[in-house]
Amino acid sequence: MGHGAIAVYAYLLCCEDRRTHQCHPSYNTISGATGLAVNTVMKHVVKLAERKFITVERTSYIDDKGMKWNGNNCYTILPIRTAVEVFHRKQLETLEETVEQEQIAGLLTATSKGPL
Secondary structure: OOHHHHHHHHHHHHHOEOOOOEEOOOHHHHHHHHOOOHHHHHHHHHHHHHOOOEEEEOOEEEOOOOOEEEOOOEEEEOOHHHHHHHHHHHHHHHHHHHHHHHHHHHHHHHHHHOOO
16 A cells, blocks of 8 residues: 555544544645645545545535635544455455456367367
8 A cells, every 4th residue: 555645544543533433634734744745645545545444525614704615524434344355355356357357268269279
């Protein structure tokens, strides 16, 4: 996964509310804490969400003048078991695709040689 994504994940774990498993740091805050550029933090957040380490929910708020603004994302830290299961499921799917491709290649080879 890479050291950058691990650093972002570790920071989110440090910020996490242990009851709700959620936190709300801004990209700038995560960037400052990890030493990574904001764009890099954003890429790692996407990677962590794709791999089911976290979920990301966009938030907004309405100020006292009635204007709607984007808030910080709400990050929910998922149980590590979920990420492991997704990883294993992807490995199994890759293996099944490889076996299927090898079977098709074997059939094509056998049919191209024709009957003996």
